Amino acid sequence: MANTLFYRAADLKEACVLLSQYGKKAKILAGGTDLMVAINRKLLLPEILVYIGNCGLDYIRVEGDSLIIGAMTNHASIVRSTLVKEKAPLLLEATKYIGSPSIRNMGTIGGNLVNASPAADAGTALLALGAKLNLVSVSGVRQVKVEEFFTGPGKTVLKPSEILQEVLIPSQNENSKWAWYKLGKRKSDICSVISVAISIEIEGNLCRFARIALGAVAPVPLLAKRAGSLLERQNIDKTLITKAAKAASEETTPIDDVRATAWYRRKVSETLVKRLLSQILE
Ligand SMILES: Cc1cc2nc3c(=O)[nH]c(=O)nc-3n(C[C@H](O)[C@H](O)[C@H](O)COP(=O)(O)OP(=O)(O)OC[C@H]3O[C@@H](n4cnc5c(N)ncnc54)[C@H](O)[C@@H]3O)c2cc1C
Numbered sequence: 314m315a316n317t318l319f320y321r322a323a324d325l326k327e328a329c330v331l332l333s334q335y336g337k338k339a340k341i342l343a344g345g346t347d348l349m350v351a352i353n354r355k356l357l358l359p360e361i362l363v364y365i366g367n368c369g370l371d372y373i374r375v376e377g378d379s380l381i382i383g384a385m386t387n388h389a390s391i392v393r394s395t396l397v398k399e400k401a402p403l404l405l406e407a408t409k410y411i412g413s414p415s416i417r418n419m420g421t422i423g424g425n426l427v428n429a430s431p432a433a434d435a436g437t438a439l440l441a442l443g444a445k446l447n448l449v450s451v452s453g454v455r456q457v458k459v460e461e462f463f464t465g466p467g468k469t470v471l472k473p474s475e476i477l478q479e480v481l482i483p484s485q486n487e488n489s490k491w492a493w494y495k496l497g498k499r500k501s502d503i504c505s506v507i508s509v510a511i512s513i514e515i516e517g518n519l520c521r522f523a524r525i526a527l528g529a530v531a532p533v534p535l536l537a538k539r540a541g542s543l544l545e546r547q548n549i550d551k552t553l554i555t556k557a558a559k560a561a562s563e564e565t566t567p568i569d570d571v572r573a574t575a576w577y578r579r580k581v582s583e584t585l586v587k588r589l590l591s592q593i594l595e
Pocket residue numbers: 340341342343344345346347348349350365384385410411412413416419420421422423424425426427428432433434435471475476477478502503504505
């Protein structure tokens with residue numbers, strides 16, 4: 314860190330100008346719960362750090378049909394928010410078990426997405442919710458879907474000149490149902506061995522749409538598109554749930570690591586998707 318230049322951007326415009334000036338040499342600093350760990354372990358030595366905590370990106374509001382969450386909003390604020398509870402309870406549930414209270418006080422929704430861990434809990438929930446992201450630079454704002462954002466472990470479509478400004482979550486209706494499950498070696502302060510987020514719209518037994526997302530089973534948080542499409546416009550029953558769960562498991566490409574084997578992850582993917590869909594149907 315000895316030669317790192319530290320900027321505390323006064324607003325989003327200044328942060329964008331700094332990124333356009335320094336490009337790849339600069340790194341955005343949000344809560345620092347991922348970035349500072351990498352710097353302390355000497356895995357990363359950025360020449361420039363741009364802190365965005367004073368850029369007015371800490372907000373949760375409803376605009377039109379969307380719940381909008383600023384990138385600097387920390388996990389603790391999301392868990393406390395009555396708006397998130399009402400409009401996106403799936404995100405609240407997924408966020409509740411991120412790290413420990415101190416990690417949730419520092420870590421932000423933006424950092425969770427840009428860090429692009431395959432096990433990112435908020436990232437997996439936002440995938441199921443069909444969220445979109447506003448990316449801002451000196452050239453303006455562009456919007457991408459969360460499923461197009463992640464490109465590999467630690468990699469996204471974000472350009473060196475861009476900042477993740479906010480997350481837009483489409484509103485749910487009275488037929489929207491959801492489920493979340495995080496499997497870890499213990500209940501809290503632990504990285505997911507596997508996580509599953511499901512968001513579906515269902516009238517009676519007729520499924521209008523279904524999004525099934527899985528964390529820690531692929532190089533990026535995974536949207537199991539084939540599994541979702543098996544359910545859409547169909548009357549859901551036990552046979553279809555079994556088929557969709559099998560399809561979701563087949564879409565995974567897990568690896569063996571310190572937390573679990575690929576074999577275990579594939580097996581548990583199927584079991585959890587089946588269990589959560591059955592719970593929703595009940
Ligand atoms: C002990 C511990 C436990 C953890 N447990 C979990 C867990 O259970 N689940 C989980 O999902 N994660 C967990 N994490 C990871 C981490 O806390 C989260 O990913 C957190 O949300 C990261 O946010 P941050 O604000 O701290 O990001 P930072 O560390 O500040 O940044 C992370 C990366 O994102 C970039 N960045 C941040 N914000 C922006 C932005 N707005 N625009 C552009 N680039 C940006 C930074 O340059 C950096 O590359 C854990 C971490 C620790 C240390």
